[in-house]
Amino acid sequence: MAAAATVAVATLAAAGTLTTPASATPPNATYTISVGSTGTFSFGTDSPATPYIDKDGTFYFQESFSQYDEATSPNHYWQFYSGTNFDTATKNTAISDAVDPANPQDSNANTTWRCDNGPTGVNATAGGGYSLPDYCDLIGTWVDPDTGNWYGLVHNEFTGSPFGDGLHYDSIDYAVSTNQGKVWAITGHAITSPYSTLRNDTSAFPNQTYDYGDGDPRLFVDQASGYFYLGYSTRIVPKGGVGGSTDWLEHVARAPMSGKMATGTWQKWYNGSWSQPGVGGLESNVVPVTSADGDGYTPVANDYNPANIGNVDQQIAAGTLPPSSPLAVMNISYDAYLGLYIATPQSDQSSNRPQQFYVTDDLSTQKWYLAGDSGSYTQASWYRWLVDGANATNSTIVGKTFRYYCVIECGNFGGYTDITLSSTSPAAPPVDTSKTYVIANGSGQVLAQVSGSTATTSAPADGSTLQSWSFSSDGDGSFTVTNAATGQVLGVNSASTTGRAWGTAPTATTLSGAPAVGQQWFVIKNTSPAGTFRLVNRYSGLVLGMSSTSGRLIETTPTRNWTNTTGSGVGGTRSAADQTLTFTPSGTTGTPTDLTLAKPTTASSVEPGTSFTANLATDGDAATRWSSAYSDPQWLRVDMGATHQVTEVKLSWEAAYGKAFQIQTSNDGTTWTTIYSTTTGTGGVQDLTGLSGSGRYIRLYGTARGTGYGYSLWSFDAYGT
Secondary structure, X not given: OOOOEEEEOOEEOOOXXXXXXXXXXXXXXXXXXXXXXXXXXXXXXXXXXXXXXXXXXXXXXXXXXXXXXXXXXXOEXXXXXXXXXXXXXXXXXXXXXXXXXXXOOOEOOEOHHHHHOOOOHHHOOOEOOEOOOEEEEEEEEEEOOOOOOEEEEEEEEEOOOOOOOOOXXXXXXXXXXXXXXXXXXEEEEEEEOOOOOOOOOOOOOOOOEEEOEOEEEEEEEEOOOOEEEEEEEEEEEEXXXXXXXXXXXXXXXXXXXXXXXXXXXXXEEEOOEEEEEOEOOOOOOEOOOOOOOOOOEOOHXXXXXXXXXXXXXXXXXXXXXXXXXXXXXXXXXXXXXXXXXXXXXXXXXOOOEEEEEEEEOOOOOOOXXXXXXXXXXXXXXXXXXXXXXXOOOOOOEEOOEEEEEEEOOOOOOXXXXXXXXXXXXXXOOOOOXXXXXXXXXXXXXEEEEOOOOOEEEEEOOOOOHHHOEEEEEOOOOOEEEEEOOOOOEEEOOOOOHHHHOOOEOOEEEOOOOOOOXXXXXXXXXXXXXXXXXXXXXXXXXXXXXXXXXXXXXXXXXXOOOOOOOOOOHHHOOOOHXXXXXXXXXXXXXXXXXXXOOOOOEXXXXXXXXXXXXXXXXXXXXXXXXXXXXXXXXXEEEEEEEEEEEEEEEEEEEOOOOEEEEEEEEEOOOOOOEEEEEEOOOOOOEEEEOOOOEEEEEEEEEEEEEOOOOOOEEEEEEEEEO
């Protein structure tokens, strides 16, 4: 076990201590990175491991290997490991050695035919010291909730040494398996270069450099938005390997999960928006917002252009090419303790450096802030991924302490190392932990415990305390959900893999000691609809779903933001509404009406240089926000259209929150009555209940900011009659 080392984050001061500059949330937070105990991982290959859980609850991870040296054997394979978690998984030979019965040339143990005959391989050419046209690796695997089919992204390295430099081009395809990984079909392109990938194409690359193409995919499945987000990289390479270094650039694309990775569903991040197609579209180099560019991406005029003259170093010096992105080859996970997405890019493939950790609160805007690094723990960090330590299976959501896995050039790391990423301002609880709530889905069904048993069900609301639940923080980003009538906690059986199988119904059982991992839940705030959540079980990674369908009134299922209406496969006719949840304080009947939704909204100011206007706090979209100027006082006012009694106001703050503010109502928009006041605002989600006031107009009036920035609200909701 390694001794724990605590590293404060951000800018290195002269004395050698670290203090934090502006970060994702809030700007004045301090992050601390502690490096703790270590464990082993014996299965490293030439790719990161991709973990996932199949429909029957079996845990898998998948790796790939492609060796350019044909004298080495085996030299091209996709391997699969299975078990209960990373600690117990072993090679699954039935899948890893499977041969396509319709084509004996194609097998997981030798993917040569598969790569050469895939969409990229059929147009690739061998040469320049590369004996095959295409070397392809499966990197990033997902199980389709509708069919149970396995989908994966394929990293292609093809048309070797296109300008006599010993390198190759890159692209990303996607593949599908309909029989749990035994046979794969590379089906189409996902992400391809905006430039030519022909050998010796001097018309496309007339000067000293060329673009290597798009590869090194790192897939993240975002449960909050229903999108796949894909970090991928390119290299700007000197022709013939002569004259200057190689430049690493980072790009991002996304696609709705309902599109199942298909060609045409991907959009690249370009010039500040998702505006370019995945196949052949332009792409921006993604950089931290603390870089000189400031917007999180390189301006088009300073990004790569094949027409620019000079080698890589000369173009960087001239400002016509950005230097290697600090975010190159980044993995993404969601940290429930921080309430932020975290990214771990490669350190440096040529030297040992600390591992950096970046954070953002919004993947749709790609604004990454440096949270800190691993200090004296250094590596070159070729392949890395994060895993939640409590379940040892899941990379999508992690808690305060997580496992950092590394293979190849790992320096002080290797196997896995426990990392604790702490903050002076972690995510505020999404609910008031002193209250009880009715948990309802988008169709109006509510979560209930069946009287006199441990079973749970979905039922119409009736006001019973058996339909009332409280949330208790476990301190690391997860929550225990307890029934108000029985005191029993919601969960699944974490002593068996069947507790992770699709369709498993959670039960309510008496808590004995600390909650088991199956009794812990991540509360994920949905991007849309505003004010809704998903409950993600920490053991299974599945979400709580409810319906009125006999046989599956309540169950845990994969995340979906679409409805499968075909009734085919394992998906049945499950809908997004089944798992889109609202939390209403107990005693409130029906679904409360938001009196401010889409109503005329004005503000004292808008943050300079932004379009974060007042109406974005009341538009019903949790991914948009109002932000003010950096001064006091500031206000946000809503015309509710008629006189209403106001009993509750819910504020969903962005990083920049109000420390001292009032909620006020008015009949004429001029004379105001204060119905709530505080000087100790906490940020996060503040649900202000028990209010008593009336008026046609309602406003937030801020007198003291909680940060150096302005006031910023994702949503401003008022309820009453």
